[in-house]
Amino acid sequence: MITCSAPGKVYLFGEHAVVYGESAICCAIELRTKVSVEKSDEIIIESVLGRTGLDHDNHPYVSYVIEKMRQFTDIQGVHIVIESQLPVGSGLGSSAAVTVASIQALNHLYECELSLEDIAKTGHEIERMVQGNASPTDTYVSTMGGVVMIPQRKKLDLINCPIVVGNTHKFSSTKELVGNVAKLRSDFPSVVEPILSNIGQMSILAERLVAEGDYETIGKLMNINQGLLDAIGVGSAELSSLVYAARGSGAISAKITGAGGGGCMVALARENNAQDIAKAIEDTGGEAIITKNTAEGVRLESLHG
Numbered sequence: 001m002i003t004c005s006a007p008g009k010v011y012l013f014g015e016h017a018v019v020y021g022e023s024a025i026c027c028a029i030e031l032r033t034k035v036s037v038e039k040s041d042e043i044i045i046e047s048v049l050g051r052t053g054l055d056h057d058n059h060p061y062v063s064y065v066i067e068k069m070r071q072f073t074d075i076q077g078v079h080i081v082i083e084s085q086l087p088v089g090s091g092l093g094s095s096a097a098v099t100v101a102s103i104q105a106l107n108h109l110y111e112c113e114l115s116l117e118d119i120a121k122t123g124h125e126i127e128r129m130v131q132g133n134a135s136p137t138d139t140y141v142s143t144m145g146g147v148v149m150i151p152q153r154k155k156l157d158l159i160n161c162p163i164v165v166g167n168t169h170k171f172s173s174t175k176e177l178v179g180n181v182a183k184l185r186s187d188f189p190s191v192v193e194p195i196l197s198n199i200g201q202m203s204i205l206a207e208r209l210v211a212e213g214d215y216e217t218i219g220k221l222m223n224i225n226q227g228l229l230d231a232i233g234v235g236s237a238e239l240s241s242l243v244y245a246a247r248g249s250g251a252i253s254a255k256i257t258g259a260g261g262g263g264c265m266v267a268l269a270r271e272n273n274a275q276d277i278a279k280a281i282e283d284t285g286g287e288a289i290i291t292k293n294t295a296e297g298v299r300l301e302s303l304h305g
């Protein structure tokens with residue numbers, strides 16, 4: 001049996017706008033998805049979503065991974081077991097992490113010799129197949145780790161402050177939210193395109209700020225980004241409550257992360273106030289997770305049997 005894992009992510013800037021080629025800055029976090037694989041007589045996929053065979057309704061990402069990997073090797077039967085620290089459908093890149101960890105696990109099991117670049121590219125193709133429209137961001141950062149700027153695919157310095165995630169526990173589907181933004185953009189191009197382009201500008205400004213470790217200025221821009229995400233309709237009352245609770249308890253910044261509509265928000269904390277922010281999020285009805293940026297992308301956890 002071979003086990004690989006891949007990290008989830010939070011966006012400092014640029015979700016949704018990056019789907020239209022604008023810049024985004026995305027950060028891998030210490031919460032990971034683990035995928036174990038071994039050869040078997042049939043295809044079995046086991047996760048918190050159930051136990052299925054190749055099944056595009058219940059396990060779309062992993063089913064596409066198996067089909068894509070058949071371009072590189074002959075996969076007959078395989079038993080895949082998924083365990084994840086990432087909430088499903090919540091803005092922390094659970095789909096990218098399960099996709100990337102599954103590709104790497106099969107890559108090792110069948111000795112396909114795919115490089116990290118190949119894995120990120122294959123992962124992006126799969127997110128596009130399931131979502132209809134997807135940027136390379138989530139799969140690239142889950143593969144490479146660290147902090148990445150997309151579409152440049154440039155690695156930036158690590159973010160050295162605590163990251164507090166607040167989960168509304170309201171499930172959202174990235175495919176659906178990306179579709180809603182596409183509709184708004186086509187209904188009101190003269191209004192929505194400049195908003196997306198302004199979101200993109202924040203990453204361009206923030207690239208230097210990340211190198212300087214100027215989190216206070218990064219935070220001001222993240223708060224502006226939050227307002228623009230609300231403007232394109234991916235906010236919710238629950239997300240706003242958690243955002244204001246985090247800011248009210250001393251967070252440097254707080255915004256939605258990922259597709260929105262529900263799911264999670266992210267706050268940057270100062271050295272000493274992550275616990276206070278977590279408590280404010282919990283008192284407002286959310287679940288708080290204190291995490292950190294990680295340099296490590298997809299990795300082999302164990303080879304045994």
Ligand SMILES: Nc1ncnc2c1ncn2[C@@H]1O[C@H](COP(=O)(O)OP(=O)(O)OP(=O)(O)O)[C@@H](O)[C@H]1O
Nearest residue numbers: 047084088089090091092093094095173174258259
């Ligand atoms: N632990 C898991 N086991 C199996 N499939 C999973 C798991 N986690 C996520 N998935 C797949 O990913 C889908 C959710 O992906 P979606 O892109 O909608 O949300 P997300 O990736 O959590 O958030 P975002 O894309 O905004 O970061 C699930 O419906 C499921 O198909």
Ligand SMILES: C[C@@](O)(CCO)CC(=O)[O-]
Nearest residue numbers: 015016134135137258259
């Ligand atoms: C909403 C979105 O920008 C981020 C989802 O984590 C979609 C994508 O980039 O594919």
Ligand SMILES: [Mg+2]
Nearest residue numbers: 093095096174
């Ligand atoms: Mg996703």
